[in-house]
Amino acid sequence: MENTVMYYLLLLVNGAIWFFQLSIGFVDARLLVEAPLSSLSVPPFNESMAAFSPGIAEGTSKHHMFSNRKMVIAFSTALGAIIVLFSLLIWFFCRKNLRKSHSSVFEDGLKGLALSQFVGKYNSFNKSSQKRSVAVMEFKMLEVATNNFRESEILGQGGFGRVYRAQFDDKSYGAVKRLDGGTQDAKKEFETEVALLSKIQHPNIIILLGYCIHEETKMLVYELMESGSLDSQLHGTSHGAALTWHIRLKIALDTAKGLEYLHEHCNPPVIHRDLKSSNILLDSNLNAKLSDFGLAIQDGLQNRNNIKLSGTLGYVAPEYLLDGKLTDKSDVYAFGVVLLELLLGRKPLDKQADAQSQSIVTWALPQLTDRSKLPNIVDPVIKDTMDLKHLYQVAAVAVLCVQPEPSYRPLITDVLHSLIPLVPMELGGTLRLSHNHPSAHQNLHQNVF
Template identity: 60%
Template sequence: MKNKVLLFVLHNQLNWVLQFFRVDATRLSHLSSISGPEYSPLSSPVCSPMSAFSPGIIEANEDPKMNRHKNLVLALIVASASVGVLIFSLLFLWIYHKNISDKHRKNNAKRSDGIKRFARRQVKGNFDSLKMNLKWGSVSTIDYKLLESATGNFEKSNILGKGGFGCVYKARLDDNHYVAVKKVDGGGQDAEREFENEVDLLSVIHHPNIIALLGYCIHEETRYLICELMENGSLETQLHGPSRGSALTWHIRMKIALDVARGLQYLHEHCNPLVIHRDLKSSNILLDADFNAKLSDFGLAVSDRVQNKNIKLSGTLGYVAPEYLLDGKLTDKTDVYAFGVVLLELLLGRKPVEKLSPSQCQSIVTWAMPQLTDRLKLPNIIDPAIRDTMDTKHLYQVAAVAVLCVQPEPSYRPLITDVLHSLIPLVPVELGGTLRVSQRAVLVPSSL
């Protein structure tokens, strides 16, 4: 706005100078055509006859040439002054812009220094900030030395699990509160991109069935994610580990399925844009002390806005939907397929892919599909840890949901909301559903 006003003033000054030149030129032209004696202020109306011949008497009329010279000099002076004003104004404009630019650079420098100071202040934070994050759901950076201290210098005895990314450690805060520290080793640009993607997403996603990210740390080439501790580990460990699913009753398994469906529903229908997890599997479903299930590992997750923009094919064999594997087509129905595979794991107690021989594998979908729709065969293929512990009608309903979820054609699969509404009546009220059963039947494992 100031620039426009200044330019307007300069424009008016320039117009005034030009107008002056036009007026002055008119005056000079007019004066050159007027005779001296007729307009001389000193001329007498009656002259002495001898005046023309007296050498001591000088004619009172001024010379026309002298008048023109004086006016020209005056015009030049005024013109020079105007040009000086114009040059001064331009100089002022240049100084003004220079000051604005310098001020802008100083503001940017101050802003950059403020960001750096904030980053340093965040890094110097202690585990008190983690305790606040547990309450308020925020994310902050954590100093590496604090992680070393909390994990006993990453002692092997504190390892909770291992994966392709690295290890997960149990970390003890100074008030006997525990968290999980996920160590992400090197791995190049892909690992760095997945780490940043997970931090970005979990910083804004907050839901009871999605793991809470409390903080993160970057130390040299290694990155760390600090999350809430899930005491019962992953669903994969519970189903396929040493206990072979003995701690998971039928009702608890249905509760886990319902929790996963709720987490996916939040991603698909309540996030804007919608988020596709893209790597849903039993190892990425974590269980707390009460077997509440939460989705984790969002490194491969994508939003709907970028889902079809040169995304590298990723996922885990056995959980990847056919259309994504063959054509790279990624939608929310891709997650629904993976959910169907997890539901089959809960029903059958089998891994998503099993080796038949060193060179041959079979997926749980291929093996189970012919038997899931046969009411006579279905009870015989159920996980022995829960066999004959559920209402047969409920078993058929869950099997039907699983069959729909793993359909080869995406359009035949239900929305996760439909799956959610199908499972709610099968889960006891005490576990978050609407089914009325005795509490002992819900919580006591089938092996007891």
């Protein structure tokens, strides 16, 4: 690349010199044509001759002034040409590099370049966000770490591929998401996730350890979250048995913290656009982290219309589903659905139920606002384990979050501050538990395994 630049610069300089010489030659030719015939044969004269012939001296002086003026014009023209040509050259290389970055920015990974060389091409976040070191990993290493992508190592499956447990040489563990196929949607989600997670650093957002591009296969390597997803904990074989009332509130609080960081502390702000219980991962202590940023969108706080509909039915806000309008309040709606899952133990959509009861929102709203009915629809695992006053408060937050009109929904910051007083201090909140509290006897840090 540098040799190419030097080559073009040499051509530019030589061209400018040639143009300058041509300009001088042109001026000389003009002088020969425009000068009077007598000036072509006038012999040298001294000052004494000028004294006797003032007309000749004056004509000669004017001729030199005219020649100098032409020289200045020629020099200025050549200098202007140099500046124009140099500007065109810079424009050409910038345009060329810009096209390359938009068309195949992730091809750099194939050459083993550091991630920081192309992450900077995306919009930068605020100065408080520190870029982390994300490794470009070799396919062979990931193949060995996952036992050749054996089925026994599968942790789950997403829209574009499977997730495998990986054990590396240093005895550390990770989760490898393998995206097979080269569809435009898959490629775009891969690029978005790498770009965002390389710049985001927050306790409640998943850590991206590395990535790999091997032919048509692309892989993302995350920290391993031992307890799986909130979806598998709530709706799997255990049916939420490990999730006490306070643990559920802590998961909700952790999720709200992650969303608040995206909405309020990233510059530009980020809309997750696919918040759901399967994208909330839990570590061995049931700390929650947001994952799967493939559909995330920057500049989210600006109202965006006619964005391609993406997400998961049951979590998609009605204004986005019906009108294509996407704002940060769309994430707040999805958070409200997750909060209802934690509260009621039901899935967002129950296709086996009758039409009026399939959606958790339409089924629950009339009962959430009726204090006599609310205790009866709570998940049986946590029923009668909480202070009813706290139950009503959480239900009120959920109702506000799933309002059909976006302007009626609270900001995620307001949700966060509403939950903090309901979570015990040991779990990151401000609630002080007394010995006679309904949940005081429960193990706040109960592990799944």
